[in-house]
Amino acid sequence: MDQHKDNIFKELMKAYLAGKLSTTDAEKLKDLLESDNAFQEMYSSLVKFHASSSIPKFESVKQTNFKALANKIGLSKKKSIFLKFRQKWWRIAAAIFIGVSIATTFLYLKRAPPYNQANTFSKVSVPAGGKKKLVLPDQTVVWLNATSTLKYRSDFNEDVREVYLDGEGFFDVERDESRPFVVHTKQLTINVLGTEFNVNAYAGDHEVAVNLLSGSVDIAIPDKESVSLLPNQQLVYQKADRQWIKEEVEASRSVWWTTGKLYFNKASLREIMKTLERRFAVEIIIQSNRMDDEHFSGSIDQDLTIQEVLHYLDVDRKYQWQLNGDIVTIADRSKK
Numbered sequence: 001m002d003q004h005k006d007n008i009f010k011e012l013m014k015a016y017l018a019g020k021l022s023t024t025d026a027e028k029l030k031d032l033l034e035s036d037n038a039f040q041e042m043y044s045s046l047v048k049f050h051a052s053s054s055i056p057k058f059e060s061v062k063q064t065n066f067k068a069l070a071n072k073i074g075l076s077k078k079k080s081i082f083l084k085f086r087q088k089w090w091r092i093a094a095a096i097f098i099g100v101s102i103a104t105t106f107l108y109l110k111r112a113p114p115y116n117q118a119n120t121f122s123k124v125s126v127p128a129g130g131k132k133k134l135v136l137p138d139q140t141v142v143w144l145n146a147t148s149t150l151k152y153r154s155d156f157n158e159d160v161r162e163v164y165l166d167g168e169g170f171f172d173v174e175r176d177e178s179r180p181f182v183v184h185t186k187q188l189t190i191n192v193l194g195t196e197f198n199v200n201a202y203a204g205d206h207e208v209a210v211n212l213l214s215g216s217v218d219i220a221i222p223d224k225e226s227v228s229l230l231p232n233q234q235l236v237y238q239k240a241d242r243q244w245i246k247e248e249v250e251a252s253r254s255v256w257w258t259t260g261k262l263y264f265n266k267a268s269l270r271e272i273m274k275t276l277e278r279r280f281a282v283e284i285i286i287q288s289n290r291m292d293d294e295h296f297s298g299s300i301d302q303d304l305t306i307q308e309v310l311h312y313l314d315v316d317r318k319y320q321w322q323l324n325g326d327i328v329t330i331a332d333r334s335k336k
Contacts, residue, residue: 005032009039013046026222044153044162122156125149126167129281131258136163140181143170143258146278147202168200170255173215187237189220197229198254205274208237211254253299262300269294269313273330280306287331290318 012029015022032039126132126144133143137156144150148167156162161181173181175194183190185201187208195215201208210219212229219227219235221244227235234249249265256263262279264272269291273284279302300309306328310321321330 005036005039008032009042013043017046022223120154121151122154123149123151127281128278133258136161138176138179138181139174141172143255145169145257146281165199165201167202168198168257170196170198170258172196187222187239191218191220192216198251200254202274202278205271206239208239209254210235211249211251213251213255256299257302260302262302263298264300265297266295267297268292269296272296272313276306276309280309282306282326282328285327285329287329288319290332291330294318 008028009032012025012032015025016029033043124132124134124144126146126148128147131143131145133141134150135141136152138161140161142150142163145168148165148169150167150169151164153162159179161176161179162184163182164184166186169183171181171183171192173192173194173196177193181192181194183192183199185199185208186203187201188210190197190199190210192215195217196213197215197217198211198213199208200210210217210229211234212231214231217229219229221227221237222242224244227244227246229235229246232249232251233246234251234254235244235246237244253263253265262275264275270286273286273291276282277284296313300312304312307321307323310319310328310330318333319330320333321328
C-alpha cells in the first residue's frame, strides 16, 4: 500500500467518523476505497467501532418510549425521579462511550496492521421483473426487489453485520445487541440492532427513502448529523441538493411490493415509469412534455399487464403508448 495514500485515507476516515467529511473529501474517500481492497478492509474494521458507538443511542430511544408510557399509566413520582436518574446516567455513559470509541478508533488508525486482502463477498442479484427472499447467516430475513443487488462479507457473523444494498430491500433483522446490523447504500448508512425497515436506494432514482415498521434505526447522512427514526416514520434524502425530510407515514405500505402490490405516494408519473421498467422488464421511452407535472397516489396490483397499468394511470386519457417487444413508447395525445 502506498504510504502517502494510506495517510490520506486515515485523515479522511477521521473526518468521516467525526461527521465532518465534506462532499469533495467524500469523493476522495470513495476513490480510495475503490482503488485498493486493503482500504476496504480498513474501512470495514473502523465501521465496527462506529456502529458500536451507536448502541447508547438506541438505549436513549428506549428510555424516551418508556417515559411516554410512564406518563400514560401514571407511574409514581418516586419512580419518575428514578427514571430521570437513569436517563441522566445514560447521557453520561453515552458521552463516555462515544468519546472512548472515537479515541480508540484514532489510535487504531495510527497502529493499523496489514490486512487480509483475500476476504470475499457473497452477492445476490435480482433481475428485472422479479423479487427474491433470502435468509442471511444470522437468520435476518431480506426481501430484494427487482434489479436490486445485496452484498455481504464472508465474515458476516463476526463483530458487526454489514450489507451493501443497491436497489430496494425489506429487512427483518434478527436482534443481537452485541453485533449491530449496518446497511450501506451509496448515500446513506443505516445502523440497527433488531428491527423491520424498508430501504429504497436505486442508483438511477433522485432520492433514497427509508421506512421504519418496528424498532429503531440510526441513519448517517453525509455532512450532517445522524437521524433516528421511530416506527411509522420515513426519511427521504434528495440526492441533488443533499437535503432530507422526516415525516410520519403508514410504513407498512412501503413493503406492499413484497406481497404483490405497487404503492405510490405523490409520485410523479416519470418516477412511476422507472418502477414499471423494473417490474415488467421493459424499457420505457418518454416523449411527453406533461409527465413531470402529473402525480399519482395509490396502489396497483402487480398481476396487471403493463398495458392495463398504463391505462389505469392515464385516467384523463392524456397519453398514448405503443408496445414493441420490450420497448414502450409514451407520447402526449394529440388535442382535438
